[in-house]
Each structure stands twice: as structure tokens, then as C-alpha cells.
Amino acid sequence: MSHYQRNGTRRGFTLIEIVMVIAIIGIGMAVALPYLRGSTNQGAVRGAMDAVAAMHAVAKNAAVQRGRTTRLIVLSSSATVLVVASKVSGTGLDTVGRVEDLAGRFGVTVSSTRDTVVISPRGIGLDPSSTRIMISKGTFSDTLRISRAGRLTR
Numbered sequence: 843m844s845h846y847q848r849n850g851t852r853r854g855f856t857l858i859e860i861v862m863v864i865a866i867i868g869i870g871m872a873v874a875l876p877y878l879r880g881s882t883n884q885g886a887v888r889g890a891m892d893a894v895a896a897m898h899a900v901a902k903n904a905a906v907q908r909g910r911t912t913r914l915i916v917l918s919s920s921a922t923v924l925v926v927a928s929k930v931s932g933t934g935l936d937t938v939g940r941v942e943d944l945a946g947r948f949g950v951t952v953s954s955t956r957d958t959v960v961i962s963p964r965g966i967g968l969d970p971s972s973t974r975i976m977i978s979k980g981t982f983s984d985t986l987r988i989s990r991a992g993r994l995t996r
Contacts, residue, residue, distance in 0.1 A: 883980035886948040890977045891996065893942050894923055894986055898959070898994050901925040904938045905961045911968070912938065914959040914988075916975055921945035921952040950979045959988050967992025 898914055905912040910928040913935075917923070921944040926935040944950050954975045960968040967990055975986040987995050 880980070880982065883982040886950055886979045887977050887982050887984050890944045890948040890950045890952070890979075891984055891986055893944060893947070894975060894977070895994055895996075897923045897925055897939070897942055898988065900939045901959070901961050902965045902992065905963050906965045909963045911963060912961045914961070916952065916954045916957055916959075918953050918957065921950060923952075944977070948979070950977050952977055959992070961992050965992065 901912045901914040904925060904927050908927055908930065910930065912925055912927040915924050915926060922941060923944060924941040925938040927938050929936055944952055952975065954973060956969065956973045959973050962968050967988065969990050972990055973988040975988070977984055977986070984996070989995070
């Protein structure tokens with residue numbers, strides 16, 4: 843009796859069993875990877891949209907608190923968003939909060955119908971038309987809309 847067998851039972855796996863397990867794992871990965879890749883693109887776009895929405899809220903709050911006109915600036919070429927406000931004394935602009943690099947943080951591309959959204963000291967938009975901000979990564983894209991009055995909708 844071989845030392846690999848006791849009481850008539852085999853120990854270990856056959857080559858066919860191992861190959862079958864590897865094939866099943868491969869098929870599962872082939873099905874799951876495209877779904878996972880798509881969901882990561884969707885998550886990145888949604889995260890970037892949340893960041894733009896947060897910057898929009900910062901712009902409105904800064905306008906009301908400072909009693910000055912603020913601007914939400916969307917630089918499509920570099921996928922960067924920032925908020926600037928008129929200085930209290932003198933001329934020029936102050937950057938409010940941080941500059942958000944959407945391409946670096948989320949890996950997305952951004953395009954916008956306007957590069958600047960102007961908000962009055964009352965927190966109301968001053969633009970003659972609405973602004974659409976399109977954010978995309980891979981095959982997934984989504985749009986934010988800022989109305990003439992400065993209201994943000996998804």
C-alpha cells in the first residue's frame with residue numbers, strides 16, 4: 843500500500859480537477875472585469891460631479907458671506923475647477939477654498955458650455971444663459987446644469 847493512500851481513499855487533486863477550477867475562475871474573471879471597469883469609471887465621474895457641486899456651494903456661500911460677486915471657474919482644458927471672489931478692498935480677485943484638479947484626482951475629462959459662472963452677493967446667478975458641465979471617463983459620462991439663476995441640477 844502506498845503512503846499516499848490510507849483506508850482506500852486518495853489524497854490530493856487530479857490534474858483534470860485543477861484545470862477545471864482554473865477554467866471556472868477564468869470565465870468568472872472574464873465576465874466580472876468589464877463590469878468592474880465600468881463601475882470604477884462611473885464612480886470617478888460621480889465623484890467629480892460631487893466635487894463640482896461642492897465648489898458651486900462654496901461659491902454661493904462665499905458670495906453671501908463676503909457680500910461680493912464670486913465666480914465658479916471651470917477650466918475644461920485642464921479639468922480644473924476653482925472659486926474666485928472680488929477683493930474687499932482694491933481691485934483683483936481672491937481664490938476661495940482650494941483649486942480642484944478633477945483630472946488628477948478622478949482621471950476624468952471635463953467640457954463646459956461656459957468657463958465662468960457668476961454669482962451675485964445675494965447668492966443668485968448673474969449669467970444670461972444656463973451652463974452645462976459634462977464630465978466623462980471611458981464610456982461613462984454625466985452632466986451638471988447650472989441655471990441662469992445659479993441653481994445646480996444633475
